[in-house]
Amino acid sequence: MELQEQVQKRKTFAIISHPDAGKTTMTEKLLLFGNLIRSAGTVKGKKTGKYATSDWMEIEKQRGISVTSSVMNFDYKGHKVNILDTPGHEDFSEDTYRTLTAVDSVVMIIDATKGIEAQTIKLFKVCKMRGIPIFTFINKLDREGREPLDLLDQIEEVLNIETYPMNWPVGMGKRFLGILDRYHDRFVQFNGNEEESYIPMDEVSSLAVSEDPTYQETVEELALLDEAGDQFSLERVLAGDQTPVFFGSALAPFGVQTFFDTFIQMAPSPGPRRTVEAVVSPDNPDFSGFIFKIQANMNPQHRDRIAFLRVCSGRFERGMNVTLARTGKSIRLGQTQQFVASSRDTVEEAYAGDIIGVYDPGSYRIGDTLLEGKLKESYDELPQFPPEMFQRVTAKNVMKAKQFRKGIEQLVQEGAIQLFRGYPMDSMIIGAVGQLQYDVFQHRMRNEYNVEVLLESIGDRIPRWLRSEQVDPSLFDERNMLVKDREGDFLVLFKNDFALRWFTDKHPDIELIDLYEVNQYDQTTHS
Ligand SMILES: Nc1nc2c(ncn2[C@@H]2O[C@H](COP(=O)(O)OP(=O)(O)OP(=O)(O)O)[C@@H](O)[C@H]2O)c(=O)[nH]1
Ligand SMILES: [Mg+2]
Numbered sequence: 323m324e325l326q327e328q329v330q331k332r333k334t335f336a337i338i339s340h341p342d343a344g345k346t347t348m349t350e351k352l353l354l355f356g357n358l359i360r361s362a363g364t365v366k367g368k369k370t371g372k373y374a375t376s377d378w379m380e381i382e383k384q385r386g387i388s389v390t391s392s393v394m395n396f397d398y399k400g401h402k403v404n405i406l407d408t409p410g411h412e413d414f415s416e417d418t419y420r421t422l423t424a425v426d427s428v429v430m431i432i433d434a435t436k437g438i439e440a441q442t443i444k445l446f447k448v449c450k451m452r453g454i455p456i457f458t459f460i461n462k463l464d465r466e467g468r469e470p471l472d473l474l475d476q477i478e479e480v481l482n483i484e485t486y487p488m489n490w491p492v493g494m495g496k497r498f499l500g501i502l503d504r505y506h507d508r509f510v511q512f513n514g515n516e517e518e519s520y521i522p523m524d525e526v527s528s529l530a531v532s533e534d535p536t537y538q539e540t541v542e543e544l545a546l547l548d549e550a551g552d553q554f555s556l557e558r559v560l561a562g563d564q565t566p567v568f569f570g571s572a573l574a575p576f577g578v579q580t581f582f583d584t585f586i587q588m589a590p591s592p593g594p595r596r597t598v599e600a601v602v603s604p605d606n607p608d609f610s611g612f613i614f615k616i617q618a619n620m621n622p623q624h625r626d627r628i629a630f631l632r633v634c635s636g637r638f639e640r641g642m643n644v645t646l647a648r649t650g651k652s653i654r655l656g657q658t659q660q661f662v663a664s665s666r667d668t669v670e671e672a673y674a675g676d677i678i679g680v681y682d683p684g685s686y687r688i689g690d691t692l693l694e695g696k697l698k699e700s701y702d703e704l705p706q707f708p709p710e711m712f713q714r715v716t717a718k719n720v721m722k723a724k725q726f727r728k729g730i731e732q733l734v735q736e737g738a739i740q741l742f743r744g745y746p747m748d749s750m751i752i753g754a755v756g757q758l759q760y761d762v763f764q765h766r767m768r769n770e771y772n773v774e775v776l777l778e779s780i781g782d783r784i785p786r787w788l789r790s791e792q793v794d795p796s797l798f799d800e801r802n803m804l805v806k807d808r809e810g811d812f813l814v815l816f817k818n819d820f821a822l823r824w825f826t827d828k829h830p831d832i833e834l835i836d837l838y839e840v841n842q843y844d845q846t847t848h849s
Contacts, residue, residue: 325605325607325636325637325673326605328402328637328673328674329591329592329604329605329673329674329675330591331400331401331402331591332401332402332404332426332591332592332673332674332675332676333401333402333403333404333426333427333586333589333591333675334403334404334406334424334425334426334427334592334632334675334676334677335404335405335406335425335426335427335428335429335589336391336405336406336407336408336418336421336422336424336425336428336429337349337405337406337407337408337428337429337431338408338410338418338422338428338429338430338431338442338445338449339410339430339431339432339433339439339441339442339445340410340433340436340439340440340441340442341387341409341410341411341441342387342410342433343410343431343432343433343436343439343442343461343462344431344433344461344462344572344573345388345407345408345410345431346365346374346376346377346388346407347364347365347374347572347573348429348431348459348461348572348578349374349375349376349394349405349407350362350363350364350374350375350376351572351575351578352403352405352578352582353375353394353396355398355579355582356394356396356397356398356403357396359375362374362575363375365377365386365387366383366386367383375394376388376392376394376407377392378392378620380765380769381761381762381765381766381769387409387410387411388407388408388409388410388411388414389409389411389414389758389762390409390414390417390617391406391407391408391409391417391418391420391421391615392406392407392661393405393406393630393661393677393679394407394661395660395661395676395677398582398586399583399586401586402673402675402676403586404425404675404676404677406421406424406425406677408421408422410441411441411756411758412440412441412444412755412756413754413755413756413757413758413759414756414758414759415441415444415445415707415755416705416706416707416737416755417615417737418445419448419705419707420614420615420688420704420705420737421614421615422445422448422449422452422454423452423612423614423632423702423704423705424612424614424615424630424632424677425454426454426455426589426590426591426592426593426675427454427455427456427457427589427590428449428454428455428456428457429456429457429458429459429585430442430445430446430449430456430457430458430459430565431458431459431460431461431572432458432459432460432461432473432477433461433462433467434460434461434462434463434465434467434468434473434494434569435462435465435466435467435468437468437472437473437476438476438477438480438481442481443480443481446481446483449562450483450562453561453562454562455559455560455561455562455589455590456483456562456565457559457565457566457568457585457588457589458477458485458565458566458567458568459567459568459569459570459572459581460473460567460568460569460570461570461571461572462571462572462573463491463494463495463498463569463570463571463576463577464494464495464498464571464573464574464576465494465495466494466495466496467494467495470487470490470491470569471543474487474567477565477567483562483563483564483565484552484558484563484564484565485552485564485565485567486551486552486553486554486555486559486564486565486566486567487504487547487551487566487567487569488503488504488505488554488566488567488568488581488584489501489502489503489504489505489510489568489569489577489580490502490504490540490543490544490547490569491540491569491570492509492531492536492537492540493536493537493540497536498512498571498576499511499512499531499534499536499537500512500531500576501569501570501576501577501580502523502540502541502544503520503580504544505554505584506520506584507522507523508520508521508522508523509521509522509523509526509531510577510580511529511531512574512576516574516575518576518577518579518580552564554566556588559588560590566584566585566588568580568581568584568585591604591675592604592634592674592675595634595635595701596701596702597691597697597699597700597701597702598699598700598701598702599699600699602634602635602697602699603635604634604635604673604674604675605635605674606635606636606697607635607636607637607695608635608636608693608694608695608696608697609633609635609636609637609638609642609644609692609693609694609695609697610633610634610635610636610691610692610693610694610697610701611631611632611633611634611635611638611691611692611693612631612632612634612689612690612691612692612700612701613629613630613631613632613680613686613687613688613689613690613691613692614630614632614688614689614704615629615630615688615736615737616628616629616630616682616686616687616688616735616736616737617630617736618732618733618735618736618770619732619766619770622770625770626681626682627681627682627683627684627732627735628659628679628680628681628682629679629680629681629682629686629690630677630678630679631677631678631679631680631692632675632676632677633672633673633674633675633676633677633678634674634701635674635697636673636674636694636695637671637672637673638655638658638669638671638672638673638676638678639670639671640655640656640658640668640669640670640671641654641655641656642654642655642694643655643694644692644693644694645692645693645694646685646686646690646691646692647690647691647692647693647698647699647700648687648690648691648700653685653692655680655692656681657680657681658678658679658680658681659678659679659681660678660679661677661679684735687735688704688735688736688737689701689703689704706838707755707838708755708785708837708838709740709753709754709755709785710753710754710755710756710782710783711753711754711755711756711757711760711779711781711782711783712742712751712752712753712779712780712781712782712783712815713751713752713754713760713777713778713779713780714749714750714751714777714778714779714780715730715750715751715752715775715776715777715778716750716775716776716778717773717774717775717776718773718774718775718776719773719774722772722773722774725771725772725773726767726771726773726775728771729766729767729770729771729773730750730752730767733763733766733767734808738759738762738763738766739752739753739754739759739760739763740752740753740754740807740808741753741807741808742805742806742807742813742815743805743806744803744804744805745795745804745805745806745812746795746804751780751803751805751815753783753785760777763775764777780803780815781817782818783803783815783816783817784815784816784818784819784822785813785814785815785816785837786813786814786816786822786834786835786836787807787811787812787813787834787835787836787837788811788812788813788814788832788833788834788835789833789835790811790812792831792832792833793812797825797829797832798814801817801821802814802815802816802817802821802825803815814834822834
């Protein structure tokens with residue numbers, strides 16, 4: 323029974339959007355509610371010199387963008403909250419997609435001045451495919467943006483999901499007066515300070531704001547919406563067929579409290595999870611979980627590696643012995659931590675839905691399942707993106723060979739980049755989905771491993787794997803390059819489509835395997 327109660331309290335969600343819509347700013351405000359921080363930092367550390375907590379990496383502060391997902395846990399009004407701030411930029415979408423495997427719902431942020439943007443569509447599709455309930459927060463109402471009705475239409479048309487506005491903005495930009503909280507039948511007045519004051523609808527008539535033409539127009543607009551719009555249905559929300567929509571400003575902040583209080587009530591608690599062959603209930607007494615992310619050097623003082631584990635069932639207890647499904651080996655989970663804003667606390671116990679950090683001596687891989695007791699199956703595989711751009715990498719200073727190797731090994735383990743070795747002439751080739759990944763790689767090699775790296779582009783390439791018995795090095799050259807992957811399997815990096823076709827025609831007996839063809843994520847979301 324206790325197990326069930328613990329599971330019910332958990333709310334684990336990710337914040338997603340196109341770059342710059344305000345995910346990190348929103349996360350920072352939510353941390354305030356959890357009393358994890360006393361004052362909110364900003365993405366670029368403006369005004370106060372204080373940076374947003376979830377953009378902890380050096381390069382994130384410098385550029386004012388998120389390049390990696392970060393997790394924070396806190397208690398809020400009887401709930402145990404696990405929040406994941408994700409990067410919006412498409413070059414980091416592999417990290418974002420993996421994070422989506424670890425959550426039970428998402429908050430989709432839309433910039434009211436821009437509407438639906440490219441990356442929002444891609445991320446939305448992934449959520450939809452996984453059946454993750456989606457809550458929408460339309461942000462930046464403190465600026466002149468698009469009409470609320472237009473925005474709803476756009477969500478319905480472009481994303482093909484029913485919307486239900488939980489509240490409705492009264493004006494925007496300089497004339498932003500507040501929001502009508504439809505769901506609670508009250509007016510939330512914007513008066514420039516951070517506290518939200520709630521006025522029951524039948525008391526608004528005694529306030530000056532009720533005389534304001536903007537207010538009156540909004541009330542009329544809302545009456546139309548009541549008549550013509552969809553009905554709210556929590557069942558449909560949880561099935562991913564309807565999205566509750568909230569309006570506000572993460573920066574002001576305004577409407578964030580109204581949003582979060584409602585969201586936390588409605589958001590689903592952890593449900594059953596699929597393994598390769600079975601379904602595991604969150605209150606199954608046997609512990610299980612999977613690793614969806616590995617991060618090196620989160621703490622510059624310790625330079626350790628942390629594996630992010632999503633608990634899926636049972637009870638986690640510090641010091642417990644678990645089995646690593648991939649190898650069958652037993653591992654003691656002694657060093658563990660919660661992610662509480664900038665500091666990290668030891669975590670003694672955790673339940674389904676929780677995301678905890680386990681110390682990684684180098685034994686884990688992304689996608690690994692940890693389990694105990696009768697459970698045997700691994701959780702479904704995590705999405706992997708095909709690298710498209712390739713660069714030859716060397717250390718500028720040969721004396722730094724040791725740090726160079728360590729840095730590459732760790733960043734490859736994180737999945738920040740992918741590594742290939744030339745064959746038969748050994749050389750290191752790294753693959754990435756986008757250019758920003760190389761920038762981050764170079765920056766982190768310098769910052770975290772003290773190595774300057776030289777990158778030499780070999781351009782966009784098409785990777786195709788070979789059967790080991792069909793490998794014949796004499797067939798390949800610079801144009802169609804033979805390399806080995808991390809597992810030691812051979813693949814060819816074809817120069818372009820033409821080179822690939824030419825090779826296929828000439829050697830019809832050699833099977834070329836597209837490892838990513840079976841990857842559904844790739845098909846639907848990566849253009
Ligand atoms: N005017 C206004 N600006 C906002 C608001 N919310 C966020 N911003 C600004 O928008 C910019 C981007 O905000 P972030 O929170 O970094 O956006 P993000 O979604 O985390 O971006 P990525 O992590 O790079 O994808 C920053 O300059 C914020 O200060 C808002 O409600 N109003
Ligand atoms: Mg961010």
